[in-house]
Amino acid sequence: MHIDKDLVAASATPLVLGILADGESYGYAIVKRVHELSGGRMQWTDGMLYPLLHRLERLGLVEATWGVSDVGRRRKHYAITPAGRAALVERQEQWAVVADALRQVWDATVAAPVRPSARTAQGLA
């Protein structure tokens, strides 16, 4: 399933912050986690993750440290900061409002005959 890129972009920050709230991680592991969480349905352009991580780092929402992987490669690890947790809470509230509003709209449309496009949207919510 193809998910609109604006939707992917909008959800990227809360997803990354949420994954990091579970514990420190690094780029590829974050992408893998998103893949797992969405059952493989959310495909990110992997390269785009890094500018995003750097932006979060600049805003002080995450902290980065250079480490070494098991096989000895240089690897940058990211950890969420208290400011990042606060931002995550705020994002969660915003998304809860959006999701709640959407759910009500979907419930209203269920009464009407379900069109294929509506079903797609339902899967997303």
Added chain:
Amino acid sequence: MDAGLEAQIDQWRGYVRRHRAIAASDVDEMEDHLRGQVDDLRATGLDDDEAFLVAVRRMGALDAVSREFAREHSERLWKQLVLVPGADDAGDGPRWRELAVVLGFAVGAGVAVRLGLTLLPEDVLARFVTFLVLPFLGGYLGWKRRIGVRTVLAVVAPAVVLALVLALYPFAAGGSTEVIAALHAPVVLWGLLGVVYVGGRWRSHPGRMDFVRFTGELAVYVALLALGGGVLVGLTAATVSLAGGDLETVMGEWIMPFAVPGAVVVAAWLVEAKQAVVENIAPVLTRVFTPLTIVMLVGLAVVLLGAGDLADVERELLILLDAILVLVLCLLLYSISARDPLAPPGVSDRLQLVLVGVALVVDAVALTAMASRIAEFGASPNKVVALGLNLLLLVHLVRAGWLGLGFVRGRRPFDDASRWQTTYLPVYAVWAAGVVLVLPPVVGFV
């Protein structure tokens, strides 16, 4: 992991690295990602090639990723200058050593000029000042390029011959041949510096064009350093004078002799460390000054045509015309050296053509008048040299204009125009050497 995959990843790294918005540490980060992805894909049964292709594809179109990096790291497009190893940088050692070498050469040049000031009479110093500075610049570039003994000899021998000629020729005191020789020797030395710069591969056209870029960037850096240094010295002098002191003596005897040659060597190092200024500034400078110069030349043509008899100012006018043609040529070279050779002809190429055309018209008008006057009233060394240089420049510009026209009309590749420039440049060094070596004895050292 096998060698084929390593080579592919290396190639990919090189490709990513070309995007200026993506820093080396980001490439490390992305490489870790890519390798993680490749390992996982191979574990699912893909072979190396397939795994690599899928992983690269998932990474996304690099131009788009690079744009995203640029949006986040706009400062990187204001190209970063990494002179000494920072926290983010894995490499160290060589850069610190280079800094030490550069400072050594810079101080060396300063000491040489300072000794020259003490030991040499003023007129001798004026003749030899480039000989005191350029060897240190050449020394740094030669060290950086690790040039061989043969190149060193090929450069040092002519320079020594030139120095001996300048020292031993019996120039008439205050005569014009002395001034002419002193003015032309630096051109020869600059040509020799070019041989050092290209590491002895002086036949290489791309190498010569790199030297043109180096020269342009060096000029920009020296101007910037001079500007900054001037402000610093000016403020210091003003403060010292308020305190009742006088900086003038110290300034003339110590600050300038060390600051100016030092700035030249340091500027060369900056060019080597950050070879991107010309890319940024050259298009701006040429686009601003090409139209302005065209306007100036048209004005000049009107004045010349309206002036009637030019005989009274013949020598000054010749020298002035040489200066104008040199300016036009520098504009042309500067823009050619910074131009993307594959880009199709555009407005700026047409403007340059107009510039060359107008310059040629101005030159033709004045040159005709001059030549007839010289034929009538005889020649002096100054006139001969100015006229000779004028003819050299004329040939250069006529051919450049012709090739430029062919390019704008889509008949020739841009490379023809570019190659003509690099082919012709050594002619100036040869001409300058001839002027220094041959002219003074021929006219009796007047």
